[in-house]
Amino acid sequence: MKRIGVLTSGGDSPGMNAAVRAVVRKGLYHQVEVAGIYHGYQGLIEGKIKTMEAGDVGDIIQRGGTKLYSARCPEFKTEDGQRKAIEQMKKQGLEGLVIIGGDGSYRGAMALTEKGFPCVGVPGTIDNDIPGTDYTIGFDTALNTVIEAIDKIRDTATSHERTFIIEVMGRDSGDLALWAGLAGGAESILIPEENYNLDDLVERLEKGKKRGKKHSIIIVAEGVMNGNKLAELIEQKAEIETRVSVLGHIQRGGSPTARDRVLGSLFGARAVEVLLAGHGGRAIGMRNHQVVDYDMTEAFTEAHDADMSLYALSKELSI
Ligand code: ADP
Numbered sequence: 151m152k153r154i155g156v157l158t159s160g161g162d163s164p165g166m167n168a169a170v171r172a173v174v175r176k177g178l179y180h181q182v183e184v185a186g187i188y189h190g191y192q193g194l195i196e197g198k199i200k201t202m203e204a205g206d207v208g209d210i211i212q213r214g215g216t217k218l219y220s221a222r223c224p225e226f227k228t229e230d231g232q233r234k235a236i237e238q239m240k241k242q243g244l245e246g247l248v249i250i251g252g253d254g255s256y257r258g259a260m261a262l263t264e265k266g267f268p269c270v271g272v273p274g275t276i277d278n279d280i281p282g283t284d285y286t287i288g289f290d291t292a293l294n295t296v297i298e299a300i301d302k303i304r305d306t307a308t309s310h311e312r313t314f315i316i317e318v319m320g321r322d323s324g325d326l327a328l329w330a331g332l333a334g335g336a337e338s339i340l341i342p343e344e345n346y347n348l349d350d351l352v353e354r355l356e357k358g359k360k361r362g363k364k365h366s367i368i369i370v371a372e373g374v375m376n377g378n379k380l381a382e383l384i385e386q387k388a389e390i391e392t393r394v395s396v397l398g399h400i401q402r403g404g405s406p407t408a409r410d411r412v413l414g415s416l417f418g419a420r421a422v423e424v425l426l427a428g429h430g431g432r433a434i435g436m437r438n439h440q441v442v443d444y445d446m447t448e449a450f451t452e453a454h455d456a457d458m459s460l461y462a463l464s465k466e467l468s469i
Pocket of ligand 1: 159160161191221222223224225226227228251252253254255256257258259261275
């Protein structure tokens, strides 16, 4: 291959810029031209494509979001949209593509690969919900943002001797809630992977109060229900007054942690190696601290399992 492209798609995540930088510079290292495609699949269809020099990806490793911008592009889900994208790539002399995004973006990458245009996927999402990889780029930064928020809310919770419910992101995955709950010392964690038991939750709150606890923190993953709904349910059950904090989009932004920068760099570089070796339809991931590449269809057919040992441990520790 002489010329490849890179794009970011779907929800942005901190560390995507490190991955883009790695793709561009690893390509240049192999004397391959790398084109940046702006605004995800939408930009691919519209031909928003620019050849990147080493300097074009300078000063971005420390920045959140994505310098290439991201977009949701319904048109790309259609045959017509994909045909337009392939026409653009041919016109631009692109021979392969690195796609950084979540599972929706992977589906697009698979569609192009099946049409004879090799794509490699790099997992970029704060939700950590992509099957086949232990971690996705952005999860660690989001987790640290959530922890910071929990710590701050805890100050108020203690001062006013209150119970706080904190709703965190994660779509259908409980990873962010689970890790944040354990690291933040939450009294209860509700995740989609485990049926919640309201009686147990209330009992824990009451027991804690009797023991002299000044406050309680409950973490609820958005995939279970929203925080206000949980507050209602608790109030109906036990007349326990709660305060709700929905962290929202602050979880998506911010300067990436060292871990996400390293992950982005490792994944981006590996994606170029895989593409240049002529393999399309592969996804990059981390398994047991090793960077791996695997059949991208696994990301659709397998499930991402939360580490339930964290859940069990959190219950043991938050007595
Ligand atoms: P994420 O990649 O973060 O999961 P989305 O699910 O919104 O985000 O997907 C990003 C983009 O990927 C969509 O806007 C669309 O252009 C493309 N995409 C999603 N699903 C498909 C699909 N089944 N076939 C082709 N392209 C898809």
